Amino acid sequence: MKRLFCFGDSFVDWHIPEYHWTYYLSKHYEVHKLGKFGADNYSILFQLGNLPDYVEGDRIVMVFTNPGRLPRKYYGERKKEFTEEKYNAPIFHKNFTFSQRLDLLSYYEEQRWINRERDIEISFLKNLKKWLSNYRPVFVTWSDSFYSPTVDFVTCIKTTSNYEEGVAGEGDFHPGPKGCYNWYEKLHFLLEIEESKVEFKPNLKIYKENKLL
Numbered sequence: 687m688k689r690l691f692c693f694g695d696s697f698v699d700w701h702i703p704e705y706h707w708t709y710y711l712s713k714h715y716e717v718h719k720l721g722k723f724g725a726d727n728y729s730i731l732f733q734l735g736n737l738p739d740y741v742e743g744d745r746i747v748m749v750f751t752n753p754g755r756l757p758r759k760y761y762g763e764r765k766k767e768f769t770e771e772k773y774n775a776p777i778f779h780k781n782f783t784f785s786q787r788l789d790l791l792s793y794y795e796e797q798r799w800i801n802r803e804r805d806i807e808i809s810f811l812k813n814l815k816k817w818l819s820n821y822r823p824v825f826v827t828w829s830d831s832f833y834s835p836t837v838d839f840v841t842c843i844k845t846t847s848n849y850e851e852g853v854a855g856e857g858d859f860h861p862g863p864k865g866c867y868n869w870y871e872k873l874h875f876l877l878e879i880e881e882s883k884v885e886f887k888p889n890l891k892i893y894k895e896n897k898l899l
Contacts, residue, residue, distance in 0.1 A: 692721060
């Protein structure tokens with residue numbers, strides 16, 4: 687079976703086999719999920735270090751995140767979830783004021799991206815797509831900010847979230863069961879998969895537990 691390498695943030699590194707979009711793509715490819723939860727775009731680029739030598743038929747999907755996201759380890763204990771996940775910060779980054787400044791820096795970096803002050807990075811990504819041409823890479827994002835200046839070589843995928851679909855709490859904007867299937871449909875098209883699409887079959891247990899049926 688042909689191989690598909692997926693790089694990105696939590697939209698890739700998200701272990702819900704019942705309905706994740708890579709589950710559907712695994713019907714067409716041997717899928718390798720190489721993304722990492724909380725990854726910034728620089729870290730996503732370095733994920734390419736795990737890419738094996740090219741074999742005929744290999745494909746790549748890169749999911750880019752918000753352009754203002756900073757390496758997660760710098761945030762220390764700004765939020766409870768940062769202390770509970772696997773990307774804990776060093777103890778000397780616990781200062782709340784420091785974390786507030788990081789938030790402000792994140793905001794400014796996002797604005798610089800939108801205002802085209804970071805065009806050298808955008809040019810690099812555009813060239814990267816050419817340099818990876820053997821893999822016929824598909825570049826996508828969920829971030830409107832990232833998409834704004836990259837519209838000519840990146841596809842923005844917007845779908846319903848876990849929260850909107852009622853399968854998770856407020857603030858969980860990752861694709862829900864139907865949203866994941868929509869991601870699959872769009873990637874099926876972008877990857878130019880010749881095989882017919884797999885049908886959407888929601889996990890009945892998930893839907894019943896969340897009173898959607």
